[in-house]
Amino acid sequence: MTSFPLARRSALSRRTLVGVAAVAAVVCLWSSFALSTRALEGIGMGVGDAAIVRFGVPALALSPWIPRTLRRLRGERPAVIGLVLLAGLPHFLLFAWGAHLTSAALTGLLVPGTVPLFVTILLAIRGRAALSRQRLIALAAIVAGVAASAALTGGAAGPDGIAVLLTAGLVWAAYTLGLARTQLDPLGVIAVVSLVSVVAALALAAAGALPSQLFTGSIDLPAWGAYALLQGVGTGLLSTACYVVAVKNLGSSIPAAAGALSPVLTAFVAVPLLGEHVTPGLTVALVLIVSGVAAFALAPSRPPARTPF
Incomplete structure (x- = not known):
């Protein structure tokens, strides 16, 4: 009689361990x-080389x-395809440009940290944002964090880099909305x-529009291999x-x-x-920003329904 509850608890424990290990891997990979x-x-790679490998x-x-x-794709609306494709080269170039202008810590913080805010704004523009009070408070914390990063981090190129990274966050938010509307499965999205x-x-590297060592024959194979593992795989x-x-x-x-x-791991490893x-x-x-993102994810998505008297 007791073996079934024990087996069930054991299965739940294994699932929890697997889930925690997967979360830890995600945090490290994003960082x-x-x-x-x-x-x-x-490492001697142009942004064009990095994009090709990535x-x-x-x-x-x-x-x-x-x-x-x-x-x-024949059954997809062009607007949805366009939103999904924003996750590729457009987002990567903005991310790399912002990283060049600021720091790894701000890069790892502002882009993922502002996505919930921009998704909410885009949904509000379409009249589809109904938020609980907890999520509104979380978004306010994110806005305050962005303002703090702009006002307190310093550096002559800081404001420009912050603006670019915020644009990258907006682009990823638009992709997120497109992802919710596409009929493609996850592997199909990654593939296309x-x-x-x-x-x-x-094409852009061959035309000289993106800095690249590939077409000059002066590539650093160890650097390309390491970058292929980190970014591509x-x-x-x-x-x-x-x-x-x-x-x-x-x-x-x-x-x-x-x-x-x-972002916390990124900031401390960058030291x-x-x-x-x-x-x-x-x-x-x-x-x-980190507390705002965590609170936003854990809070109920919509305000509680009012019960009629």
Whole structure:
């Protein structure tokens, strides 16, 4: 009689452990994306090279899905396809530009940290935002954190970089809305975004519009290999897979909230790795935005319904 409850508890414990391990992997992989993008200049790769590697690896890995995905695109609305494709080269270039102008800590903080805010704004514009008071307070904390990052972090190029990173957050929010409306499965989304992005990156690099060492024959193979592992395999494939595993084992709220730890990890790893500093202004911004994102993920999405008297 007691074996069934024990077996059930054991299964729940295994699911929890698997989910926690997947969340930890997601946090590390998201942090490595910000750190490796910020470190581009130091490893001798142009942004065009980084884009080719970032999207080329998943495009090759998911090539068996590409014909089926392209057939399914015929039933998609062009506006939805356009929103989904924003997650590729447009977002990557904004992310890399903002990282060049600011720091790894701000890059890892402002882009994912402001996505809930911009999603809410875009839904409000369409008249589809009904928020609970807890989520409104969480969004206010995010806004205060963005203001703190702009006012307290300092640096001559800081405001420009912050503006670029906020634009990257807005682009990712638009992609998120497109993702909710597309009929493509997750692998199909990754495949089509990677294919279009790597083709566009190759064309722009060949035309000289993106800095690239590929067409001069002076590529650093070890750097390309390391970047392919971090960005192509890590960010392009593993982070998505681990996030799906985390959601399936823990539900959606906990992984979304735990993902807010990624900027904290990025900020502290950037100290020994890139020689950056955790300033008081950055600490204030980190606390406000990370707590706001976590609170937003854990709070109820809509206000409680009023009961008639």
